[in-house]
Amino acid sequence: MTTVLGTMAGMKLAVLRHSMSGQKAGLVATGGVLGLVLAGGTLFTAFQGGDLLAAAYAVWMLGWILGPVFSGGGDETLRPEYFTLLGLPPRRLAAGLLAGAFVGVAPAVNLLALTGLVVFGVRQSPAAALVALPAMILQLAIFVLLSRVAVAALGIALRSRLGAIGTGLVNGAILAALGQVWVFAIALGQTGGITPGASAVLRYLPSGWGLAAVEGAGTGRWDRTGLALGAMAVLVALLLAAWAALLTRRASAARASARGRRPMTASTASGAVVAKELRTWSRDLVRTHQLTFALAYGVFFAAAPLLLGLDVMLAWAGPVAVLMAAAMTAGVYAVDGTALWLTLMVPAAADVRGRQRAWLLVVGPPVVALSLALTAVTGGPWPPVLAVTAALLGGGAGIVPLISVYALVPGTDPHRRGGNPLRVSEDDGALTGMAYAVLALVALTGAPAAVVAVMYGWPGVAVGVATGVLCWWGFGLLAQRRLHGRGPELLQMMRTGKRPPSGQGGWVRIDELPKREQIITAVCWSVGAIPLFPQGIVAGFLKAQESETRSWFLALHLPEAFQWPVIVFMVLLGLGIYGLGLWIPYRHRRRAVPEAS
Amino acid sequence: MTPALEIIGLSKTFGEKVAVDHVDLAVPQGSFYGLVGQNGAGKTTTLSMAVGLLRPDGGSARIFGADVWSDPSGAKSLVGVLPDGMAMPERLTGREVLTYLGLLRGLSKEIVAERAEELLSVLELDEAEKTLVIEYSTGMRKKIGLAIALLHAPRLLVLDEPFEAVDPVSAATIKTILRGFVAGGGSIVLSSHVMALVEQLCDHVGVIDKGRVAAAGTLEQVRGGRSLEDTFVGLVGSADTGTKELSWLSR
Numbered sequence: 001m002t003t004v005l006g007t008m009a010g011m012k013l014a015v016l017r018h019s020m021s022g023q024k025a026g027l028v029a030t031g032g033v034l035g036l037v038l039a040g041g042t043l044f045t046a047f048q049g050g051d052l053l054a055a056a057y058a059v060w061m062l063g064w065i066l067g068p069v070f071s072g073g074g075d076e077t078l079r080p081e082y083f084t085l086l087g088l089p090p091r092r093l094a095a096g097l098l099a100g101a102f103v104g105v106a107p108a109v110n111l112l113a114l115t116g117l118v119v120f121g122v123r124q125s126p127a128a129a130l131v132a133l134p135a136m137i138l139q140l141a142i143f144v145l146l147s148r149v150a151v152a153a154l155g156i157a158l159r160s161r162l163g164a165i166g167t168g169l170v171n172g173a174i175l176a177a178l179g180q181v182w183v184f185a186i187a188l189g190q191t192g193g194i195t196p197g198a199s200a201v202l203r204y205l206p207s208g209w210g211l212a213a214v215e216g217a218g219t220g221r222w223d224r225t226g227l228a229l230g231a232m233a234v235l236v237a238l239l240l241a242a243w244a245a246l247l248t249r250r251a252s253a254a255r256a257s258a259r260g261r262r263p264m265t266a267s268t269a270s271g272a273v274v275a276k277e278l279r280t281w282s283r284d285l286v287r288t289h290q291l292t293f294a295l296a297y298g299v300f301f302a303a304a305p306l307l308l309g310l311d312v313m314l315a316w317a318g319p320v321a322v323l324m325a326a327a328m329t330a331g332v333y334a335v336d337g338t339a340l341w342l343t344l345m346v347p348a349a350a351d352v353r354g355r356q357r358a359w360l361l362v363v364g365p366p367v368v369a370l371s372l373a374l375t376a377v378t379g380g381p382w383p384p385v386l387a388v389t390a391a392l393l394g395g396g397a398g399i400v401p402l403i404s405v406y407a408l409v410p411g412t413d414p415h416r417r418g419g420n421p422l423r424v425s426e427d428d429g430a431l432t433g434m435a436y437a438v439l440a441l442v443a444l445t446g447a448p449a450a451v452v453a454v455m456y457g458w459p460g461v462a463v464g465v466a467t468g469v470l471c472w473w474g475f476g477l478l479a480q481r482r483l484h485g486r487g488p489e490l491l492q493m494m495r496t497g498k499r500p501p502s503g504q505g506g507w508v509r510i511d512e513l514p515k516r517e518q519i520i521t522a523v524c525w526s527v528g529a530i531p532l533f534p535q536g537i538v539a540g541f542l543k544a545q546e547s548e549t550r551s552w553f554l555a556l557h558l559p560e561a562f563q564w565p566v567i568v569f570m571v572l573l574g575l576g577i578y579g580l581g582l583w584i585p586y587r588h589r590r591r592a593v594p595e596a597s
Numbered sequence: 598m599t600p601a602l603e604i605i606g607l608s609k610t611f612g613e614k615v616a617v618d619h620v621d622l623a624v625p626q627g628s629f630y631g632l633v634g635q636n637g638a639g640k641t642t643t644l645s646m647a648v649g650l651l652r653p654d655g656g657s658a659r660i661f662g663a664d665v666w667s668d669p670s671g672a673k674s675l676v677g678v679l680p681d682g683m684a685m686p687e688r689l690t691g692r693e694v695l696t697y698l699g700l701l702r703g704l705s706k707e708i709v710a711e712r713a714e715e716l717l718s719v720l721e722l723d724e725a726e727k728t729l730v731i732e733y734s735t736g737m738r739k740k741i742g743l744a745i746a747l748l749h750a751p752r753l754l755v756l757d758e759p760f761e762a763v764d765p766v767s768a769a770t771i772k773t774i775l776r777g778f779v780a781g782g783g784s785i786v787l788s789s790h791v792m793a794l795v796e797q798l799c800d801h802v803g804v805i806d807k808g809r810v811a812a813a814g815t816l817e818q819v820r821g822g823r824s825l826e827d828t829f830v831g832l833v834g835s836a837d838t839g840t841k842e843l844s845w846l847s848r
Contacts, residue, residue, distance in 0.1 A: 342701075488649070
């Protein structure tokens with residue numbers, strides 16, 4: 001038993017060591033720094049009191065469960081498939097994989113956050129500090145195992161249409177709630193902080209059991225300590241057993257639904273592409289999941305402020321859903337893998353246009369229905385919602401194929417994917433990055449229509465339709481040209497799963513930069529949006545609207561005289577950060593090329 | 598007569614490795630051409646470049662005189678390709694894949710339906726009417742790939758390892774179809790590392806070794822009275838060909 005554990009932990013360490021180069025190292029470092037900041041924040045709450053610490057651990061637990069769902073199925077360094085031929089009993093395989101799962105940056109960072117238990121214990125009594133040590137380890141085991149079980153269970157759920165829709169709904173709702181966390185914060189504020197009821201619930205959650213044990217020791221209620229520690233040990237055993245059971249079911253890969261074979265009625269080349277894409281949309285359960293997720297996200301995101309009695313956002317469910325759908329489907333060519341060769345063999349066929357039409361046919365109707373119905377419910381304002389919906393639909397239909405061919409993140413061929421249906425690429429970091437880029441770019445395509453609609457009303461709708469059609473047409477044309485011009489290179493990327501180094505004199509890609517510059521660039525690209533969009537543009541928009549909402553917009557909390565200067569400063573700061581992120585690769589454009597191969 | 602496929606000085610380097618080094622080959626019209634070589638010799642890379650799926654570093658390829666890179670539409674309408682191990686529209690059934698590709702090629706709806714029906718029945722794929730391509734076995738994938746290659750009635754077939762992982766019954770079906778294609782005036786290039794198969798089917802052979810052409814010509818010219826396998830080992834085998842045994846397996 002111990003040899004299995006040791007070997008798997010050693011294997012994981014070896015893989016991590018070998019992969020700590022280039023882009024991967026930059027990503028790991030960025031993630032590690034962000035994690036350290038969060039862990040620091042958690043330690044800080046340990047000095048504030050038990051309730052806040054329990055809340056912080058609940059957020060960590062959510063992160064462990066949800067994180068992998070949105071980043072390509074989580075850590076798959078050691079895959080169960082690698083060990084199938086060894087004939088290990090499932091429980092032992094799970095234990096071994098668990099040992100491997102503890103090796104990594106995320107568990108290390110989380111362990112640091114969990115030292116908050118020790119800090120909390122030391123402030124109470126020496127005995128409590130002592131109890132914190134086993135509690136910390138058990139708590140980490142629960143987090144890591146919950147994450148693994150969630151991914152494995154989702155993988156099984158995604159084998160049926162109902163499961164795919166159900167998980168899409170739940171995931172969309174949870175992520176939207178996280179995105180609108182300010183609503184809950186204000187709702188809490190209105191009730192005067194964490195209520196006794198909420199405080200108890202936080203300790204009943206598995207994330208609060210470690211804290212409950214330490215608190216019990218601190219107050220001399222040893223029965224509570226024993227109960228909490230025992231419950232944690234039992235939960236670890238149960239999760240391990242559940243994971244082992246799920247692992248054995250993972251052996252066969254996800255299958256598409258086999259119902260509803262209607263004959264193709266298309267009679268043109270472009271119609272054939274639409275027919276193929278529509279069938280893929282309805283038969284690939286991962287795509288079904290993505291679409292349900294996007295719609296659920298839009299609805300719950302827009303509906304969350306209803307908790308505070310505000311219905312101003314409700315009408316915007318449609319536009320938010322378009323943004324999410326575009327981000328989720330950004331790899332529209334990547335998911336087909338090397339099937340691209342067929343497109344290359346028939347150069348005359350308008351593949352991009354067909355895919356655009358299919359995308360609009362799938363995303364358009366539910367989104368338009370949402371926009372119309374919810375705007376009718378809130379009684380307006382009609383022009384901005386309709387203008388932005390039209391603009392974003394066109395923008396999404398244009399940007400999605402464009403990004404997909406210009407910034408191709410090679411996907412794994414569908415018939416070669418492992419037992420984890422969420423993992424469509426070996427390069428999930430780049431895939432997540434692309435999703436964010438698409439989110440921002442598509443949002444930009446809605447900006448002109450939004451501005452005109454807010455200022456002049458109905459003409460904005462005309463602008464929205466016009467920019468939508470323009471984006472659809474123009475970006476589609478660019479994508480088609482790129483596909484024709486660089487098709488063999490794109491296919492080669494799919495085949496090898498590697499992006500080739502950039503050419504002489506061109507800009508270098510981020511993974512060709514020295515490590516330090518990589519980290520700075522990655523940080524620039526991830527934080528630049530905060531001053532530019534929410535703190536700058538959105539704050540300015542709210543101020544121009546003379547809205548009462550202040551939320552977390554710094555400028556709106558300041559005295560009147562400082563508000564506009566701070567907004568302008570934020571916009572400039574955001575642009576500056578993005579500029580730095582561009583300038584670093586630009587500066588390296590000549591010297592990085594010769595040694596890259 | 599214009600060769601069905603003419604490869605002139607094709608070269609490709611991946612990083613440090615020279616995969617294909619100035620390969621020249623001519624496939625006469627009406628010939629059944631076998632391209633043989635060890636794994637990694639450069640067969641797939643050569644064929645990919647010849648049909649326009651991989652951009653060469655140098656050289657060119659012509660299909661019935663049409664340059665693959667300067668006249669892609671002309672060249673690609675005359676060739677049917679079966680690449681090794683590439684994805685297909687995975688969430689379609691066999692019939693849907695053929696319908697989709699036929700329409701993409703500009704064939705009329707009626708012709709597509711007719712040919713799809715015939716191909717599916719000849720290749721014995723019509724029983725798996727409800728099965729998606731992603732659920733196909735390896736042998737079925739090869740067969741639907743061959744159907745895709747044949748659908749638009751090309752005059753040249755370029756097949757990369759068409760018999761790899763195909764069961765003997767399916768292999769016999771495929772052989773019959775290919776022989777019929779050549780008898781009807783078509784030309785075929787196939788790559789393989791199974792010498793017996795190439796000897797059985799082909800009338801022309803090209804031997805590729807380490808990215809270069811080691812020998813090319815009619816089957817008789819290349820093997821010169823010996824078996825193709827002996828010739829092949831003589832051409833590409835290293836000086837030290839004494840096969841080593843595994844010590845723990847011999848008693």
